[in-house]
Amino acid sequence: MPIRDSQTEELIKATAKRLFFSEGKFRATTQEIADAAGVNRTLVNYYFRSRDHLFELVLKDARQQIEERMGRLFEMDLPFREKIGLMIDELLESVFDYPFMDIYTITSIKDVSEGSEKQAHNKEMREKISHFLKEVEKERKKGTIRASSAIHFFLTLTSLMGHPITFRGMYQLAFDQNDKQYKKLLKERRELILEMLFK
Amino acid sequence: MPIRDSQTEELIKATAKRLFFSEGKFRATTQEIADAAGVNRTLVNYYFRSRDHLFELVLKDARQQIEERMGRLFEMDLPFREKIGLMIDELLESVFDYPFMDIYTITSIKDVSEGSEKQAHNKEMREKISHFLKEVEKERKKGTIRASSAIHFFLTLTSLMGHPITFRGMYQLAFDQNDKQYKKLLKERRELILEMLFK
DNA sequence: TAGATGATTAACAAAATTGTCAAACAAAAA
DNA sequence: TTTTTGTTTGACAATTTTGTTAATCATCTA
Numbered sequence: 001m002p003i004r005d006s007q008t009e010e011l012i013k014a015t016a017k018r019l020f021f022s023e024g025k026f027r028a029t030t031q032e033i034a035d036a037a038g039v040n041r042t043l044v045n046y047y048f049r050s051r052d053h054l055f056e057l058v059l060k061d062a063r064q065q066i067e068e069r070m071g072r073l074f075e076m077d078l079p080f081r082e083k084i085g086l087m088i089d090e091l092l093e094s095v096f097d098y099p100f101m102d103i104y105t106i107t108s109i110k111d112v113s114e115g116s117e118k119q120a121h122n123k124e125m126r127e128k129i130s131h132f133l134k135e136v137e138k139e140r141k142k143g144t145i146r147a148s149s150a151i152h153f154f155l156t157l158t159s160l161m162g163h164p165i166t167f168r169g170m171y172q173l174a175f176d177q178n179d180k181q182y183k184k185l186l187k188e189r190r191e192l193i194l195e196m197l198f199k
Numbered sequence: 200m201p202i203r204d205s206q207t208e209e210l211i212k213a214t215a216k217r218l219f220f221s222e223g224k225f226r227a228t229t230q231e232i233a234d235a236a237g238v239n240r241t242l243v244n245y246y247f248r249s250r251d252h253l254f255e256l257v258l259k260d261a262r263q264q265i266e267e268r269m270g271r272l273f274e275m276d277l278p279f280r281e282k283i284g285l286m287i288d289e290l291l292e293s294v295f296d297y298p299f300m301d302i303y304t305i306t307s308i309k310d311v312s313e314g315s316e317k318q319a320h321n322k323e324m325r326e327k328i329s330h331f332l333k334e335v336e337k338e339r340k341k342g343t344i345r346a347s348s349a350i351h352f353f354l355t356l357t358s359l360m361g362h363p364i365t366f367r368g369m370y371q372l373a374f375d376q377n378d379k380q381y382k383k384l385l386k387e388r389r390e391l392i393l394e395m396l397f398k
Numbered sequence: 399t400a401g402a403t404g405a406t407t408a409a410c411a412a413a414a415t416t417g418t419c420a421a422a423c424a425a426a427a428a
Numbered sequence: 429t430t431t432t433t434g435t436t437t438g439a440c441a442a443t444t445t446t447g448t449t450a451a452t453c454a455t456c457t458a
Contacts, residue, residue, distance in 0.1 A: 006434080006435065008435080008436090024305070024306045026306075027226070029414085029415065029416085030415075030416070030417090031414095031415080031416095039436085040436060040437055040438090041416095041437095042417090042418090042436075042437065042438085043435085043436070043437090045416085045417055045418080046435080046436080049417090050416080050417070051415090051416075051417090100305075100306070102366070102369075103302060103305060103306065105369060106223070106299075106302060106365065106366060106368055106369060107223045107225075107299070107302065122372065125373065126372075126373055126375075129373050129374075146395075147391070148387075148391065151374060151384065152384075152387070152388065152391060155362075155363050155370070155384075155388070156359065156391075156395070158362065158366075159358045159359050159361075159362035159363060160355065160358050160359070162358075162362055162366075163354075163357065163358035163361055163362040163365075164354050164358060166305065166362075166365065167301070167305060167357075167361075169305055170301075170304060170305060171354070173321065173325075174324065174325055174328050175328075175350060176325075185350065185354075188347075188351070189351065189354070192346070192347065192351060192355075196345075196355070196395050207405075207406090228444085228445065228446085229445075229446070229447090230444095230445080230446095238406085239406060239407060239408090240407095240446095241406075241407065241408085241447090241448090242405080242406070242407090244446080244447055244448080245405075245406080248447085249446080249447070250445090250446070250447090399458100400457100400458090401456105401457085401458080402455100402456085402457080402458095403454100403455090403456080403457100404453105404454090404455090404456100405452100405453080405454080405455100406451105406452080406453070406454095407450105407451085407452070407453090408449105408450095408451085408452095409448105409449085409450090409451100410447105410448080410449080410450100411446100411447090411448080411449100412445100412446080412447085412448100413444100413445085413446075413447105414443100414444080414445080414446095415442100415443080415444075415445095416441100416442080416443075416444095417440105417441090417442085417443100418439105418440085418441085418442100419438105419439090419440080419441105420437105420438100420439090420440105421436105421437085421438090421439100422435100422436080422437075422438100423434105423435075423436070423437090424433100424434090424435080424436095425432100425433090425434090425435100426431100426432085426433080426434100427430100427431080427432070427433090428429100428430080428431070428432085
């Protein structure tokens with residue numbers, strides 16, 4: 001099958017993405033990736049040079065996928081409370097795909113600080129957060145939100161949204177719930193979170 | 200220095216604990232551990248047989264350290280709100296020591312489900328949580344807390360307490376804060392969290 | 399002082415993982 | 429059909445990490 005019609009490259013990439021960031025197997029070997037994709041191990045090198053190269057590519061891909069969605073939301077001109085509501089929906093639906101994305105970020109935070117490309121990603125993140133904090137501060141002065149400062153609002157929001165997703169595996173085990181039950185539980189939290197954040 | 204007066208064993212254990220669960224280097228090799236402790240690599244094997252053996256030992260150790268403190272708190276006969284306040288303090292002071300403890304738990308959650316010893320730890324955890332949930336439910340019926348159910352209360356509490364600690368590295372980078380500043384920020388959240396949880 | 403005991407070390411072997419290479423293969427183009 | 433191009437495979441070498449072994453060292457005790 002010449003002339004680049006093979007789906008193998010895409011298959012390997014998708015499989016690696018799932019292993020790394022959906023199942024949290026950051027240490028998956030080339031052999032494990034190849035087995036999961038049902039292809040010969042050498043093909044991983046053939047299409048992606050090295051394991052590290054593949055990892056970086058997939059990391060960038062998954063991040064972009066998440067950030068694009070969230071980015072569009074940030075830009076929208078909506079009442080503040082509605083926007084936050086949409087952010088919660090967004091997380092519940094999309095970030096659910098890669099629950100181990102942010103865990104990787106934490107465990108590699110020291111490496112993240114170094115490296116020019118990572119520095120850039122870093123700066124971009126800080127700017128986005130800074131922009132969001134200003135928006136929150138405006139709202140806070142209007143007196144519609146409970147938090148005593150923009151940072152506290154931000155931390156409360158991300159905590160309430162992120163933690164139950166990050167620790168999903170643990171809580172499903174602890175509460176003895178299957179995927180469907182747990183998702184339902186998280187959906188119930190939408191209004192609950194909004195009421196905690198706003199007066 | 201014969202007759203077991205060497206501090207090397209303890210030094211290696213402490214160093215490994217720090218690397219694994221304070222710095223999040225779960226993959227630290229025997230060589231890295233030995234270097235960090237300033238001893239010969241072979242001594243890791245001499246005292247602990249294998250790397251896995253050392254890891255399990257240190258994991259058990261760190262967990263016990265955390266659970267003992269939190270356990271005592273659970274047992275105490277105090278007004279509910281005070282108890283929750285103490286739990287928050289506890290986390291802010293002690294769990295700070297091993298911020299990567301729970302991250303390890305997540306990434307190894309599937310392995311955790313298997314293995315008889317791990318099954319036991321699992322069951323113990325579920326019983327503790329179940330006991331706590333009953334206590335919350337009693338309180339909820341009294342009408343002193345906001346949450347619509349014990350599980351929601353539990354999730355809100357752990358989210359607000361845990362998330363800023365889990366993601367400490369990221370947030371310190373994002374907000375450009377040093378350790379002292381961030382700890383101060385977290386202390387400010389104590390009252391804030393209590394007000395969100397209780398009427 | 400001589401022997402015993404525990405601590406430390408360097409050298410070695412085994413296993414796992416990675417990346418490269420040349421050969422085999424399949425389908426399209428000449 | 430033959431050639432070309434891209435794909436797939438097995439074999440190999442290099443590297444990393446681990447755990448064992450035997451030798452050496454230091455101190456305590458008889």
